[in-house]
Amino acid sequence: MSNILVVNQVNKVYGRKQALNNVSLNIAPGRIVGLLGSNGSGKSTLMKLVAGLLHPASGSIQVTGKPIGLETKSLVSFMPDRPLTEKWMKVRDAIAYYRDFYADFDEEKAREMLEFMNLAEDERVSHLSKGMNERLQLTLALSRKARLYLLDEPIGGVDPVARGKILDAIVKFYDEDSSLIISTHLVNDIERIFDEVVFIREGKVFMHEEVETIRLKHGKSVDEMFKEVYAE
Amino acid sequence: MPIEFDNNLPIYLQIMQYIKRQIVTGTLKAGDKIPSVRELAAELQINPNTVQRTFQELEREEVVETKRGLGRYVTSEERKIMMIKKEMAGELLDRFLTGMQELGIEEQDIVSIVTDALAEGSQGKGEQTHE
Amino acid sequence: MMTLLKYDFRRSWNTLLAGLVILIIVQLALTIFVSSGVTANVLGMMAYVGAGVAIFVKMIKTYTANIRSYNRRLIPVTGLSHMLSPIIFGALCGLGLLLIGFVHVCLYATLKLKLSLFVFFDVPNISVAEVMSTLLFTGWIVLFMTIMIFFSISVAGTFRWKTGPWIGIVTFIVLINLLSWLENIIFSGKFSPNDLFQFTEESTGISFTANGVIWADGRWGTTVFEMALAALLVWGIIYMNTKKVEV
Numbered sequence: 001m002s003n004i005l006v007v008n009q010v011n012k013v014y015g016r017k018q019a020l021n022n023v024s025l026n027i028a029p030g031r032i033v034g035l036l037g038s039n040g041s042g043k044s045t046l047m048k049l050v051a052g053l054l055h056p057a058s059g060s061i062q063v064t065g066k067p068i069g070l071e072t073k074s075l076v077s078f079m080p081d082r083p084l085t086e087k088w089m090k091v092r093d094a095i096a097y098y099r100d101f102y103a104d105f106d107e108e109k110a111r112e113m114l115e116f117m118n119l120a121e122d123e124r125v126s127h128l129s130k131g132m133n134e135r136l137q138l139t140l141a142l143s144r145k146a147r148l149y150l151l152d153e154p155i156g157g158v159d160p161v162a163r164g165k166i167l168d169a170i171v172k173f174y175d176e177d178s179s180l181i182i183s184t185h186l187v188n189d190i191e192r193i194f195d196e197v198v199f200i201r202e203g204k205v206f207m208h209e210e211v212e213t214i215r216l217k218h219g220k221s222v223d224e225m226f227k228e229v230y231a232e
Numbered sequence: 233m234p235i236e237f238d239n240n241l242p243i244y245l246q247i248m249q250y251i252k253r254q255i256v257t258g259t260l261k262a263g264d265k266i267p268s269v270r271e272l273a274a275e276l277q278i279n280p281n282t283v284q285r286t287f288q289e290l291e292r293e294e295v296v297e298t299k300r301g302l303g304r305y306v307t308s309e310e311r312k313i314m315m316i317k318k319e320m321a322g323e324l325l326d327r328f329l330t331g332m333q334e335l336g337i338e339e340q341d342i343v344s345i346v347t348d349a350l351a352e353g354s355q356g357k358g359e360q361t362h363e
Numbered sequence: 364m365m366t367l368l369k370y371d372f373r374r375s376w377n378t379l380l381a382g383l384v385i386l387i388i389v390q391l392a393l394t395i396f397v398s399s400g401v402t403a404n405v406l407g408m409m410a411y412v413g414a415g416v417a418i419f420v421k422m423i424k425t426y427t428a429n430i431r432s433y434n435r436r437l438i439p440v441t442g443l444s445h446m447l448s449p450i451i452f453g454a455l456c457g458l459g460l461l462l463i464g465f466v467h468v469c470l471y472a473t474l475k476l477k478l479s480l481f482v483f484f485d486v487p488n489i490s491v492a493e494v495m496s497t498l499l500f501t502g503w504i505v506l507f508m509t510i511m512i513f514f515s516i517s518v519a520g521t522f523r524w525k526t527g528p529w530i531g532i533v534t535f536i537v538l539i540n541l542l543s544w545l546e547n548i549i550f551s552g553k554f555s556p557n558d559l560f561q562f563t564e565e566s567t568g569i570s571f572t573a574n575g576v577i578w579a580d581g582r583w584g585t586t587v588f589e590m591a592l593a594a595l596l597v598w599g600i601i602y603m604n605t606k607k608v609e610v
Contacts, residue, residue: 032279053436054609069605073439084434088374100366101438164277172274191239192278212242212282221239 002065004029004148004179005050010059012045012203019045021203023059029147030176032193034211034222035183037200038230043183044081046200047150050181051078064147074103077146079137081153085125091136092121098140110143117165131162138166142173149180156186163189191222199229235276243278247286252295255306256317263308266296364444364451367435371425371452378421379456383463386414390467411464418460422453422509427516430604442601450509457505500586507589511538514596520608542592546585 007025011018020042027033037043048054050061052068063072085094091114098105114121117135119128128136138154154170155163170180171193184190191197191211199206206229214225237246254260266272269287273280287304290296295316298304307313332342372379389410397403426449429435435445512535519531 030281032281051437053433055606070439070441073437078437080433082433084437086370086374086432086434088377093373097370097434100369101440167277168274171277171280172270174270174273174280188239192237192243192282195279195281211279212244212285215240215242219240223239 003027004064005181006062006065007046007050008060008062010046010049010056010061012042012049012054013057019203020049020056023200023203023205025198025205025208027148027179027181029179030174031179031195032170032174033179033181034187034191034194034197035181035200036185036187036197036222036226037183038185041200042203043200044152045203047078047152047181047183048080050148051076051080051150053078053080075147076150077141077144077148078150079141079152079154083125083133083137084140085136087126089125090121091119091123091125094125094136094140095121098143102144104145106143106145110139113139113143113169116169117162131158134158135162135166138169142169145175145178147178149178151180151182153184154182155184155190167193187223187226188221194222197222199226201229237276237278244282244285244289247272247276247278247283248289251286251290252316252320255295255313256320260306262306262310262313264306265302266304266306268303364440364448367440367444367448368451371429371448375421375425375452382414382417386410386463394471407467411460414460415457418453418456419505419509421456422449423512423516425449425452426513430517430520430608442605443597445604446513446597446600449513450506453509503586503589507593510593510596510600511535511542514538514600517600517603517608521603542589546588 003026005025005027007023010020010023012020023042023046035043035046045054049056050063050068052073061068063075066072066075085097089097095107095110095114098110099107114136117132117139119132119136119139123132125133125136134154138151141149141151151170155166158166167190170182174180182190182194194211196208196210197214198208211222214220214222218225220228235250237243251260251266255262260266266287267275269280269283273283276283287296291298291304294312295307296304297307329342332345337345390407393403393407393410397406426446429445429449515531515535515538518534519528522530
């Protein structure tokens with residue numbers, strides 16, 4: 001099967017800052033990929049480009065061979081660093097919103113996941129704590145049968161119990177036809193679920209390697225590698 | 233409940249050890265069914281591809297066999313299981329010997345140390361059972 | 364797009380209800396507490412106009428919020444739908460307001476003036492065709508203005524700096540002036556909204572004269588020109604929203 005994501009020589013500039021510099025990347029189906037980098041390295045920018053929220057200054061991006069646009073929005077499920085719910089909504093309204101706009105939304109699965117995450121349907125979204133909100137956003141993103149999932153810092157700022165539940169949900173959810181890209185700077189907790197990792201530094205891809213290869217060849221954990229790469 | 237894995241070493245190797253240990257200690261008996269890739273991945277909270285690779289290696293080593301349409305099973309050959317036990321014991325022994333040699337202990341002394349330790353151990357156990 | 368509309372309404376539902384309640388209270392208060400009939404009518408009219416303006420502003424705010432919100436931009440919906448939804452939202456609210464006004468006027472006529480309802484449908488100097496064409500024309504002007512505002516907002520959206528809103532305002536002013544200037548050059552005579560409507564006050568109340576749209580003397584030319592321009596602006600809006608606006 002051909003690649004789910006192809007990023008080809010993408011450049012992105014914000015004012016005077018080069019957020020992404022000639023970035024190229026291929027992701028095969030059925031992979032769980034870690035997108036690692038310090039804050040401001042370009043991880044979020046890359047995800048937003050793939051999700052269609054930003055547009056590259058040059059270069060191209062394709063999801064399952066299609067350029068980013070209306071069609072790819074149905075194929076990509078993005079969980080950004082801010083909530084995708086509106087202030088007036090209750091949890092059940094958020095579910096309804098996804099069901100109404102995304103044909104691939106699995107309501108059954110969403111309800112299961114809500115229960116698993118201990119979220120009540122008639123709870124007001126504005127009353128949820130940060131951790132509960134993250135669980136909701138993750139539920140919404142993972143309840144779609146998408147081809148590519150982009151999770152921007154899903155475990156940052158979340159208590160360890162919620163973290164465990166989130167990792168559990170990600171692993172249970174895995175599908176050979178689709179891929180997940182998870183960006184994080186908390187490598188230690190999550191490296192055991194990655195197939196491969198992409199290190200981004202100052203807008204460039206520094207390394208793209210299979211995780212077990214890093215362990216075999218370098219005898220280091222991804223966390224240690226990360227600390228080495230990003231040491232000041 | 234996820235086990236602690238050492239992130240510095242390939243995880244698939246660690247899972248292989250984990251499963252072999254379960255077989256050797258009898259937790260997984262000869263001919264027992266092994267959990268599916270998904271089940272094990274969820275249980276250990278690790279990447280399913282890693283589990284897949286583990287199973288492939290175990291099959292290559294004939295520790296595990298796939299029965300079409302039914303799933304994966306521990307080998308039914310007792311002989312094979314004995315071999316794994318010997319292998320694992322051998323690895324432990326190698327590490328022990330290397331460690332002892334690094335401490336500068338002579339070969340004859342190693343044997344007497346081991347014999348004494350075993351005697352004390354069974355005495356200790358004996359005391360416990362007499363209580 | 365209907366789904367988009369549904370969520371636009373759900374989001375603004377509380378505000379709309381609150382506005383409705385306030386309007387009704389204001390009208391009741393005017394009827395009960397203001398003794399002079401003429402003053403009450405003028406203030407009442409102003410309240411309706413105020414409500415209309417509030418609806419217009421709400422529509423603009425809805426559009427602005429929608430082109431920037433992540434959850435709206437991520438859904439697989441065409442750019443055209445995103446643009447039409449706030450417009451239809453505004454139109455429906457506006458129609459709702461007209462309906463309320465109509466009911467109010469009927470109630471007022473039958474209860475206070477003790478006129479029979481049929482008086483309304485028998486007015487000799489207004490023809491139905493003229494009323495319809497006036498309404499359509501007004502609707503067109505509002506729509507065109509909305510499109511120009513949306514265009515300016517989208518232009519502002521393509522710039523990331525803090526000066527964004529100012530760029531939007533400048534764009535709008537430029538567009539309005541460009542429009543008048545072009546229409547002056549292409550068609551003789553300047554068209555002003557005052558030609559359409561006239562309010563006069565008399566002791567028995569307010570009379571409303573509509574000159575209607577006089578199609579014969581070339582005024583329709585400006586409308587066709589505006590329609591072509593509007594189509595161009597709409598294309599521009601959709602292009603900017605899908606390719607240029609950054610979140």
